[in-house]
Amino acid sequence: MKKIINILYSTRLTAFLFIVFSTTMGVATFIENDFGTQTSKALVYNAWWFELIMAFFIINFFGNIFRYKLLRKEKWAVLMFHLSFLFILIGAGVTRYIGYEGIMLISEGETTSEFLSETTYLNVTVDDGENQRTPNIEKSLLLSAWGENNVEFESNFKTQKINFKLIDYIPWAEKKLIEDENGVEHLFFVESSEGTRHEHWIKKGTIQNIHGILVGFDAPSSNASINFTTEEGSLKMSSKDTGDWFRMADQKRGNIVKDSVQNFQYLTLHNVSGLQFVIPRPAEKGFIKTVSGPKDPKKRDVTVFDVTTNNETKRVELTGGRFNVDGVKELSISNLNFRMWYGAKILETPFSLKLNDFQLEKYPGSESASAYASEVTVIDKNEKFDYRIFMNHILDHKGYKFFQSSYDLSGELEETHISVNHDFLGTFITYLGYSFLYIGLICILFAKNTRFDDLKDGLKKIRKKKMKLTMIAVLFLSSFSFAQHNSHQPNKITGQQIDSILKVNLIDIEHAESFNKLVVQDAGGRMKPAHTFASELVRKVSKTEMFNGMQPSQVLLSIIENPRLWFEVPVIYLEKGNTKIREAIGIPKAAKYARLSDFITSTGSYKIKEQVAESQKKNVKNKFEKDLIKIDRRVGLLYSAIGGGILRIYPIPGDENNKWVSQPETSTAGFKATDSVFVRQSLPVYIQFLQEGKKTQDYSKANQILEGIKKFQKKYGADVYPSEKKIDLEISYNKIQPFQSLVKYYGFVSLFLIIFVIWQIFSSKKWINYVVKSLIAIVIALFIFHTLGLISRWYISGNAPWSNAYESIIFVAWATMLFGLLIGRKSALTITAAAFIVAITLFFANQNWLDPEIANLQPVLNSWWLLVHTSIIVASYGPLSLGMILGIFALILMVLTNENNKKKIDLNIKEITIINEMAITVGLVMLTIGNFLGGMWANESWGRYWGWDPKETWALISIMIYAFVLHMRLIPGLRGRYTFNLWSIIGYFSIMMTYFGVNFYLAGLHSYASGDRAITPTSVFYSIGFVTVLGTIAWIKYRKYYKK
Secondary structure (H helix, E strand, C coil): CHHHHHHHCCHHHHHHHHHHHHHHHHHHHHHHHHHCHHHHHHHHHCCHHHHHHHHHHHHHHHHHHHHCCCCCHHHHHHHHHHHHHHHHHHHHHHHHHCCEEEEEEEECCCEEEEEEEEEEEEEEEEECCCCECCCCEEEEECCCCCCCCCCEEEEEECCEEEEEEEEEEECCEEEEEEEEEEEEEEEEEEEEECCEEEEEEEECCEEEEECCEEEEECCCCCCCCEEEEEECCEEEEEECCCEEEEECCCCEEEEECCCCEEECCCCEEEEECCEEEECCCCCEEEEEEEEECCCCCCCCEEEEEEEEECCEEEEEEEEECCCCCCCCEEEEECCEEEEEEEEEEEEEEEEEEEEEEEEEEECCCCCCEEEEEEEEEEECCCCEEEEEEECCECEEECCEEEEEEEEECCCCCCEEEEEEEECHHHHHHHHHHHHHHHHHHHHHHHCCCCHHHHHHHHHHHHHHHHHHCCCCCCCCHHHHCCCCCCCCCCCCCCHHHHHHHHHHCCCCHHHHHHHHCCEEECCCCCEEEHHHHHHHHHHHHHCCCCECCECHHHHHHHHHHCCCHHHCCCCEECCCCCHHHHHHHCCCCCCCEECHHHHECCCCCECCHHHHHHHHHCCCCCHHHHHHHHHHHHHHHHHHHHHCCCCCCEECCCCCCCCEECHHHHHHCCCCHHHHHHHHHHHHHHHHHHHHHHHHCCCHHHHHHHHHHHHHHHHHCCCCCCCHHHHHHHHHHHHHCHHHHHHHHHHHHHHHHHHHHHHHHHCCCHHHHHHHHHHHHHHHHHHHHHHHHHHHHHHHHCCCCCCCHHHHHHHHHHHHHHHHHHHCCCCHHHHHHHHHHHHHHHHHHCCCCCCCCCCCCCHHHCCCHHHHHHHHHHHHHHHHHHHHHHHHHHHHHHHCCCCCCHHHHHHHHHHHHHHHHHHHHHHHHHHHHHHHHHHHHHHHHHCCCCCCCHHHHHHHHHHHHHHHHHHHHHCCCCCCHHHHHHHHHHCHHHHHHHHHHHHHHCCCCCCCCCCCCCCCCHHHHHHHHHHHHHHHHHHHHHHHHCCC
16 A cells, blocks of 8 residues: 555656646647547547546645645745645536536527537437426537547336437538439539538439529429429529529620520529529439538537337437537337437526627727627526626626627627536636645745745855856867858830839838828728838738838839839749749749739739639648738739728718728718818829929928828827827837847847857956956847837737737747846856847747738737736746757757866856756746636636637646656656756747647637648757757767766
């Protein structure tokens, strides 16, 4: 028994649990991505063995409280931290087995107490014609889309036994034709309703109701509105209504004559009674079978059950799934009648909710939702009160939490979707654990007799030794010296002609500066100066900050003045190495840019339209298809700019959504009297005066018109018009481009620091110390500049500057530098490492795959939790990044060790190892607090504190891995500076997965993935190779010189 207890309480088991728990959760996130949340729960999260791991964690944590004597008063901070995880795990168990959640659907004016369970069930009502079984049979089902599902259970009606056995589970079910020469002919009918593609197989001799229109294939009756027949191998069509057709291949059009039989044309778009459809090929023989299609949450699942009673069995196919109560099937077996459906169970609250009003707010002039809310009345037995439910503002009543989930405006009445959660006890226990966690973790950094306190003392001792140690002369300065080595298309304007036309027609830069301050409303509703608008246009279309020596505002003015010319300007950037696209549009393979006219045929059709459409349909896209979609977006953006449709500079007077319109839209926007004349004529007159100004170099008239437009904006768009201070700051921000400049400055300073700090290790010359101190002073100045850049971005956007991928990366860089300066303020090597990794981080932030555009927030992010949760968890990546680079520096120093420098380098390795552990400790504290604060935000926003979303799961995995790294000193065989520094590098891969991998590989609440599988960058493989080689060489040197 004692041996078993020793194993359960051992640090080796702790390490094993950390690794196994992290690995299984990591695998589960990929299972969820490929097969859905239900499958990941069935195979991992709700599996008995996964819960057994958590049970072992509880036992191990509990045992280590006594093993390491954490009940002593000087260990209270560590005790609170370990107790917190016990409470969190117990709370999770209570939530798992006692809590439940669902969704309540309420139309305006409706009162209800019913909601649909999130858990799916096999729901069965049974009767014998006289009596009904009570309660109904409700069997919870957690089915996996991967692997087998073994479900079989028995119930009874009075004394009569009933057996239910799952025969098949078909997730994301769809009907497909299985070709068979002995089968029946089916016609493949493709239609689009509400912009969505729908596929139908129409069996010969039948009629289908497709969106209210009866469509038949050799239908025996005359009921079909559209009927297809086959005569001598050709397909004919007759229609009870008139229509038209359009053939994409040759751009031909025609009419469909009512009540007449016509030859049907394949691959041609037909339109009858508002139904648009295509039949791509002749009828095919086969049988229709229900099969599993691509993962799609909008599709229903199919379950097939055998039901047996009194030795009689019948098979039933049920279509349903999450939040479904439709698809009821009725059948009779022996003397019993069954009503069955697969989906939600109907639950009930002890009070009712009435929806008085659903409110949807949009960003100014946009269809994007900025916020939505439900005005409800809570009707209870003893009280009645009104409440407003909106994102991040939940209704909490009698242990039930209601939060705004989504909405449906497609019906006659507005319908709100309110998620419901009932988990008071589980939340209370978990929150108690969170409280212990926050207090314990923060106190670990400041309390006496903690590991962090020991590290601070150890760092002081090492620095004293370094001061006493005699400095060795320069040994390998020479190692760090630098070597001193020094097809032509007719009827097109040539590149030289275009350059000369652009230069001749260049707008004066002084007038362009005045134009910069004109306010534009973008498609998302953000109000921005024309300089920002022009900069984003040029950057997105040409992937440059300036084009052909022209400032962005000069480019935009040129497009406004001479739009036809820009059809011929080669400005659309083409991805490198993709020759297929160049061949498709008929330009040289080496061309870097294409003209808009290159994408248009002589008949006016879009050359790559079909290829783009096919690429967008695919879930997994290759490089050609991804590049094609990017280029298509650039073409569309330039085309819209040339047409003037995106330059929304005119506010509509009195518009409740503060909508602004472009000049082509003014004719239908409802402007009246003199306003109508002004908005229609001001831009054409402005263009005319621009042309005069170029000839006379006098832009005074153009300036007058520009000022007139600005006054019009201030008069009618005052509610959303930005302040002059904000406009000026945004323009200055665009011109300075602080974070692009910082890449170069941090990079140069860190390289010089690396040279002189390593030189400093082996030299006692004072001038080197002065150079290092001067370079550190420059780093501090750059950090202040970095801080001012973040503050500027915050002021311009009105949101914390960590709201999207680009902002969070530059914030991680800032946090890395902050903790490098704080933790390593007396360690030049630490500041050097921090500056180096900041330069690399900012370099990646400014690559083309990230958009630095300032944009509006998603509704769920519009919360003070963004300041708290996101800032802490993103800032935690700073000290963890610092730990990673310090680990690399420590291994490099091990590689450089020899008999002569061993003592000197050993002190430096000890110093940066201690600083590394301090940095990782701070990072882990912040990551842990940030992650569980995210749980509290989730509870306030979505009504549950944990949902195994990939982002929160990978954050937890990172916590587990770094906890393992910090506990390695307690595990026999894993102690030592080499192991710790190596794992501080390896552990960082989990941060990269948490930050980048989840966003671009996995689909979830935090992801930017759109279904396509991201291709792993080659830099990842180079990084793994670098760490492997460095780790191997460092291990050889470590064993030789340091391991005792």
